[in-house]
Amino acid sequence: MYRLLIVDDEEIITDALYETFARYMPDCLDVCRAYSASEALAWMERSRIDIVLTDIRMPGMNGLELTEQVLAYWSHCRVVFLTGYSDFNYAYQAFQMQNVRYLLKTEGYDKILAVVGEVVEEIRQSQHMHKLLEKTYEVTCQLAVLQQEEYLRNLLQNGTSYAGSEIDIQNHLDQWGIGLRASSPVYVVLGRMTYREKPSHAERAQLQTSARMIGSAVMEEQTIHISVLDHYGDMVWLIQPKQTELEPGSSLVRYLEGTLEWVQEACMTSLGISVVFALAGNSCHWSEIPRQYERLRQLHWMKIGDGISMVLRDYDEVLPNQGQREFTRISNRIEVMSGYLETGKIQQFYEVFEALANELIHEDVTMERAMETYYNLALHLYSTINRWGLHQDIPDQRRLLHLHEYTCMKDAVQFLYQAADQLVRFKSSNEQERANAVIHSLCAYVTEHLEEDLSLVRLAELYHFNPSYLSRFFKQEMGINLSEFIDELRIRRAKELLRNADLMVREVALQVGYESAHSFTRFFKKATGMTPQEFRESLLVR
Structure with missing residues (x-):
């Protein structure tokens, strides 16, 4: 999915464009809006932006100045200037910029939609594998690939005990044509591919090579890096910034997160494969590479299981807000959960069980905490199965105590659920099917x-x-x-509020997330075929 940011200091124009694009290619466009250049830059710091549709003349920082900062931050971002002025000087400056187009507001919505559609197609084409392969093929052919990769694999496994002192490491790096600095720490990234259909050995090797080339080509602008396939067939990058720090207000980790998202899109578009990346949140010294690499492997194991592309970040430190989210002692919670099961309070049992299970696959959980939680929970289920004499119903119960036998933590959690469901079915024949906790919570929050x-x-x-x-x-x-789910709820809520004749249309608009009554009216009519006032009048006729 590509992200479009609309920037204009005129609220009516911004809102109208936002609503138009929110319904234009909903499967591939996530639309955001900003009412000033400073607000737009705040969006750039929060998330990767693929296309910026911006007014040129704005108070404070104008569109041209904004574009210079946008392209410095995300060089792959495309910019479409939208202005009410046919000003030659502005147009001339805009055309001097890379990946930039220029439109007049008088050209109408159809023209704007068409141009953004063309830009989306250009981005898709730019992600195509062959363009990236051509860019890196010449460099790749010059490397002594086999010797270099064997050196890197041994470095991942044994660190400086294999490579030697800093001087020895630098000599090896120079020998194998690796541009990294032995005197500087490195970031480690681990990528794992999943395939729609099982490929042959030759096909897998080609896909792995292509994915590495795509990743290296995209990261080339801001980083020094080298990639290698480890002994398990996963992709590993060792990365250092080209400069001491990137642009003010940014960081290499944030840059890598956004860049890896782009690599995932390119791999899906060009190769038809899904890639999950694990990224170290902090750099490490060369002697610590094996430990960092092993942590990322464990993080992959804990998080992967659904084949959906995502970027995982390893926080090998105490998070700043961790004190606000202290876990209650596991043993106490399991004791409470056991009491609910014994007394037939199935809903309360599942609430505690799901809370523990969700912690195992939560984004911020540490690996050490996950192991402790899993084995405490598994041991309780195992003990209950034995105590209730359910050996025949759950013949493979011993798997509960062998975490290493699962391909990932998600599979292990799934088996915990299966065991818990067996116990609940034994206790009660009227079990409710477990709803997805995250989706349920999200829907409730939106409502x-x-x-x-x-x-x-x-x-x-x-x-x-x-x-x-x-x-x-x-x-x-x-x-x-x-977005469709949110719109449906807003329409439903708006209809309820409009039944109250004491509420003004603007008051209704604010309660369903629209600051502008004009924008709300256009949204309501688009969805129902009537303006809010016409809807009220139709209620009186009934």
């Missing part, structure tokens, strides 16, 4: 906060998801786009 910011980026921040992943996950579970 209760219709008057607030419900953009995809905001919801992703609240639920600790990657925005693109949240969009795909919601549609996969609910069969409807998240």
Whole structure:
């Protein structure tokens, strides 16, 4: 999914364009809006933006100055200037910029939609594998690939015990044509591919090579890096910034997160494969590479299982807000859960059980905490199965105590659910099917906060998801786009409020998330075929 940011200091124009594009290619466009250049830059810091549709003349920072900062931050971003002025000087400056177009507001919505559609297609084409392969093929052919990769694999496994001192490491790096600096720390990225159909060995090797070339080509502008396939067939990058720091207000980790999202889109578009990346949140010294690499492998194991592209970030430190989210002692919670099961309080049992299970696959959970939670929970289920004499009903119960036998934590959690369901079915024949906790919570939040910011980026921040992943996950579970779901709730709520004749249309608009009554009226008529006032009058006729 591509992200479009609309920037204009005129609220009516911004809102009208936002509503138009929100319904234009909903499966591939996530639309955001800003009413000033400074607000637009704040969006750039929060999330990757693929297309910026901006007015040129704005108070404070104008569109040309904004574009210079946008392209410095995300060089792959495309910009479409939209202005009411046919000013030659502005147009001339705009055409000097890379990936920039120039439109007059008088050209109408159809022209604007067509141009953005062309830009989306250009981005798709730019992600095509062959263009990226051509850019990196010449460099790749010059490397002594076999010797270089064997050196890197041994470095991942043994660190400086294999490579030697800093001087020895630098000599090896120079010998194998690796541009990294032994005197500087490195970031480690681990990528794992999933395939729609099982490929042959030759096909897998070609896909792995192509994916590495795509990733390296995209990261080339801001970083020094080298990639290698580890002994398990996963892709590993060792990365250093080209400069001491990137542009003020940014960081290499944030840059890598956005860039890896772009690589995922390119791999899906060009190769038809899904890639999950695990990214170290902090750099490490060369001697610590094996430990960092092993942590990322464990993070993959804990999080992967649904084949959906996402970027995982490893926080190998105490998070700043961790004190606000202290876990209650696991043993106490399991004791409470056991009491609910024994007394037949199935709903309360599942509430505690799901809370523990969700912690195992939560984005911020540490691996150490996940292991402790899993084995405490598994041991309780195992003990209950034995105590209730359910050996015949759950013949493979011993798997509960062998976490290493599962391909990932999600599979292990799924088996915990199967064991819990068996116990509940034994206890009660009227078991309710377990609803997806995240989707249920998200739907409840949207319903209760219709008057607030419900953009995809905001919801992703609240639920600790990657925005693109949240969009795909919601549609996969609910069969409807998240934006369509929000619009339906807003229309339903608006109809309820309009029945109250004491409320003005502007008051109704504010309660369903529209600051402008004009924008709300256009949205309501688009969805129902009537203006809010016409809807009220139709109620009187009835």
